Amino acid sequence: MTTKAIIIAIGSMAALALWLFKKYWSTDAKTRELKKRLRTVRTEMKDKLEEIKHAKSAEDEDMLMDTYNELDNKRLQILADLSLYR
Numbered sequence: 470m471t472t473k474a475i476i477i478a479i480g481s482m483a484a485l486a487l488w489l490f491k492k493y494w495s496t497d498a499k500t501r502e503l504k505k506r507l508r509t510v511r512t513e514m515k516d517k518l519e520e521i522k523h524a525k526s527a528e529d530e531d532m533l534m535d536t537y538n539e540l541d542n543k544r545l546q547i548l549a550d551l552s553l554y555r
Contacts, residue, residue, distance in 0.1 A: 499554060500551070500554060503547055503550055503551050503554065504551070506547055506549045507544065507548070510543050510544045510547060511541055511544065512542055514537060514540045514541065514544065517536055517537045517540060518531060519536065520533050521533045521534060521537065527535070
């Protein structure tokens, strides 16, 4: 009886471990690529915000804001692709 209970417990733990692996660590190439692009775009947005803070003139600030808005649109598109792909 104890051997049977131990086997059932080990099987349950293995099933739980497999489920957790599939849910959190196993992703396909497309998802990994989208997440990588998202990290890159967010880094570029952060850098662009720093440039906007130190802009010399209003024209420079407007030009940098346009670039920032383009990056934000790209970020939103990647997020939409990620949510559709899941």
